[in-house]
Amino acid sequence: MLTSNNTDPREGKQLSFENTEVAFRHTSNAALKRAWWLFKLININFLVKIGPPVTNWALNMHLPIKGIIRATIFKQFCGGETIAECDSTIKNLAQGGVGTILDYSVEGEDEEAVFDETCQEIIRTIHRANGDKSIPLTVFKITGVGRFGLLEKLDAKQDLTEAEKAEWKKVEQRVTMICKKAYDLGIPVMIDAEESWIQNTIDELALTMMDVFNKERAIIYNTYQLYRHDKLESLQEDHDIAVAEGFILGAKLVRGAYMEKERRRAMEMGYKSPIQTTKQATDDDYNKALEYCVANIDTLAIVAGTHNEDSCQILADLLDQYQVNHNHPHIYFSQLLGMSDNLSFNLADSKYNVAKYVPYGPVQAVLPYLFRRAQENTAIAGQMSRELGLITKEKKRRTAPPAP
Structure with a gap:
C-alpha cells in the first residue's frame, strides 16, 4: 500500500479512517445504538440466510412486520x-x-x-x-x-x-x-x-x-x-x-x-x-x-x-x-x-x-436490495466486524469520563 502524507491544505489535517468522532458526528446516540444492534445481527450469517424467506412469508401472510423492517434495516440503509x-x-x-x-x-x-x-x-x-x-x-x-x-x-x-x-x-x-x-x-x-x-x-x-x-x-x-x-x-x-x-x-x-x-x-x-x-x-x-x-x-x-x-x-x-x-x-x-x-x-x-x-422506494419493493446488501456484506471478510468495532469505539468515546 502507498504511504500517505495526505493533509487538508486548509486545515493541515492528516487523513485518518480511525477518527470515529468525525465518522459519527452526524449520528445521534439512539441511531448509534440501533446500528450497533443491527450490525450485531447481520454478523450472524444464519439470520441473514433465513431472513429473506421468513420475511417474505410474513409479508405474504399480512403479518405486521413492515413497521419493524422500516424501523431497523430500512432506516439504516435507506433514505x-x-x-x-x-x-x-x-x-x-x-x-x-x-x-x-x-x-x-x-x-x-x-x-x-x-x-x-x-x-x-x-x-x-x-x-x-x-x-x-x-x-x-x-x-x-x-x-x-x-x-x-x-x-x-x-x-x-x-x-x-x-x-x-x-x-x-x-x-x-x-x-x-x-x-x-x-x-x-x-x-x-x-x-x-x-x-x-x-x-x-x-x-x-x-x-x-x-x-x-x-x-x-x-x-x-x-x-x-x-x-x-x-x-x-x-x-x-x-x-x-x-x-x-x-x-x-x-x-x-x-x-x-x-x-x-x-x-x-x-x-x-x-x-x-x-x-x-x-x-x-x-x-x-x-x-x-x-x-x-x-x-x-x-x-x-x-x-x-x-x-x-x-x-x-x-x-x-x-x-x-x-x-x-x-x-x-x-x-x-x-x-x-x-x-x-x-x-x-x-x-x-x-x-x-x-x-x-x-x-x-416502498419498503416491500426495496426488500430485494436490502437482503442482497446484507448477504453481500457478510461475504466480505471482516466488514461487519469492522463496522461493529468502529461503532463500539464511538459508543465508548461518548460515554468516557472527561479527561482531567
Missing part, C-alpha cells in the same frame, strides 16, 4: 419511501460534507407501464438534484427501464422479433430521455453494472450515450466491476474510444455485486467464470484502474465506489502523486448509506469529493 422522505438524510449527510446519490431501488419488475414510471422517477431524481449541491450525482439501472430477458437476448446476439425490436426501441428512448435530462440540467448520471450476460448491451448503450452527451463534461458514467478479470482491459479500451471520438469517459469503479450468481451460472452452463480467481486479483485490478484513471484525469472522470480502506487511501495518495486537487470535479469517492461512515466523513473532512448512495 425513505419517496424522494421527499429522503430530505432529512440529504441534509444530515450534507452537514458532514457528504453528498447524496438518490437511488430508486425498486427491482424485479418487467411491465412496460412500470418501466415508464421508473423512467419518470429517475428523471424526478435529476430534477431534485438540480440546483442542490448536496446531490452531485444520480444513478439508474438499465433493468429498471427495460426487461432483463430482452437484454439477455441482445447480449446473446439472438434475432429479435418485430415486437421485441419495438420493445428495445422504447428502452433506448427511455435511456436517452434520462441522459438528455441529465445533460440539459448538468447533473451527472451513472448507469449501474449488472450481470455479465446482459452487460455487453449495457456497455454499448452507455458508450453511445457518452458519445452524445460527454463532449464538454462528464455527464454519463458507466460502471466497471473489477471482480471481473476482463474489466481493467475494458476500461482502457473504452478510454481509447473516448479519446478517439472526443468525449470524456465517465467510469464508476466497483469491485462487484453478483459474484456467487456469476460463478454458479458459469458452472451450470459450462463456461469460464468471468470472476477473478482470487480477491487479491480483484484488489490489484481495482487499484490499477484507480491509477489509470488518475493518470488520465483530463479525459476520464471517476466515481470510486468502494468500502475498502486501502483503495481509498491509495486514491488519496494518487491525487497527491499526480498533483490533482482533492476536490477535482473528475474524482468522487462513494459509499453506501449506513456503512463505512469512517471512510465517507473522514474523506469529506479532508475536502475530498464524497457522495453516498441513498436508496429509496
Whole structure:
C-alpha cells in the first residue's frame, strides 16, 4: 500500500479512517445504538440466510412486520419511501460534507407501464438534484427501464422479433430521455453494472450515450466491476474510444455485486467464470484502474465506489502523486448509506469529493436490495466486524469520563 502524507491544505489535517468522532458526528446516540444492534445481527450469517424467506412469508401472510423492517434495516440503509422522505438524510449527510446519490431501488419488475414510471422517477431524481449541491450525482439501472430477458437476448446476439425490436426501441428512448435530462440540467448520471450476460448491451448503450452527451463534461458514467478479470482491459479500451471520438469517459469503479450468481451460472452452463480467481486479483485490478484513471484525469472522470480502506487511501495518495486537487470535479469517492461512515466523513473532512448512495422506494419493493446488501456484506471478510468495532469505539468515546 502507498504511504500517505495526505493533509487538508486548509486545515493541515492528516487523513485518518480511525477518527470515529468525525465518522459519527452526524449520528445521534439512539441511531448509534440501533446500528450497533443491527450490525450485531447481520454478523450472524444464519439470520441473514433465513431472513429473506421468513420475511417474505410474513409479508405474504399480512403479518405486521413492515413497521419493524422500516424501523431497523430500512432506516439504516435507506433514505425513505419517496424522494421527499429522503430530505432529512440529504441534509444530515450534507452537514458532514457528504453528498447524496438518490437511488430508486425498486427491482424485479418487467411491465412496460412500470418501466415508464421508473423512467419518470429517475428523471424526478435529476430534477431534485438540480440546483442542490448536496446531490452531485444520480444513478439508474438499465433493468429498471427495460426487461432483463430482452437484454439477455441482445447480449446473446439472438434475432429479435418485430415486437421485441419495438420493445428495445422504447428502452433506448427511455435511456436517452434520462441522459438528455441529465445533460440539459448538468447533473451527472451513472448507469449501474449488472450481470455479465446482459452487460455487453449495457456497455454499448452507455458508450453511445457518452458519445452524445460527454463532449464538454462528464455527464454519463458507466460502471466497471473489477471482480471481473476482463474489466481493467475494458476500461482502457473504452478510454481509447473516448479519446478517439472526443468525449470524456465517465467510469464508476466497483469491485462487484453478483459474484456467487456469476460463478454458479458459469458452472451450470459450462463456461469460464468471468470472476477473478482470487480477491487479491480483484484488489490489484481495482487499484490499477484507480491509477489509470488518475493518470488520465483530463479525459476520464471517476466515481470510486468502494468500502475498502486501502483503495481509498491509495486514491488519496494518487491525487497527491499526480498533483490533482482533492476536490477535482473528475474524482468522487462513494459509499453506501449506513456503512463505512469512517471512510465517507473522514474523506469529506479532508475536502475530498464524497457522495453516498441513498436508496429509496416502498419498503416491500426495496426488500430485494436490502437482503442482497446484507448477504453481500457478510461475504466480505471482516466488514461487519469492522463496522461493529468502529461503532463500539464511538459508543465508548461518548460515554468516557472527561479527561482531567
